[in-house]
Amino acid sequence: MPYVSVRELKGHLSRILREVREEREEYLVTYRGRVVARISPVEPQRRQMEEEKVQKIMRDLDRLAAEIGKKWPEEVSAVEAVREGRRDL
Known part of the structure; x- marks a missing residue:
């Protein structure tokens, strides 16, 4: 499961959401090096x-x-x- 920083998420949100939706990819979102959220597709x-x-x-x-x-x-x-x-x- 790839990691993505909040800054990177802001800059690439459309691409990341497309990967979640189409490729069923999951991401762990980090803030100052700590995991704060997970983005995953809805079943x-x-x-x-x-x-x-x-x-x-x-x-x-x-x-x-x-x-x-x-x-x-x-x-x-x-x-x-x-x-x-x-x-x-």
């Missing part, structure tokens, strides 16, 4: 799992927004509700 299965998690969270938020919208009193704006909540503090 396709893990990427899909992460995307599915995000999609589920977004669906849940959409459902929550719809539920709140159904129960929200029409005569009260969101701004008024926040102001009222702050007065209670």
Whole structure:
């Protein structure tokens, strides 16, 4: 696994990321001679799992927004509700 300094990483980020993406290369990033990070490709299965998690969270938020919208009193704006909540503090 090759090492790359922060300075070199700044100067060659596009090339390094291309190698990570296309050649599945991993890099250890150093700062003042000490390893501080690792750049490695995301496994396709893990990427899909992460995307599915995000999609589920977004669906849940959409459902929550719809539920709140159904129960929200029409005569009260969101701004008024926040102001009222702050007065209670």
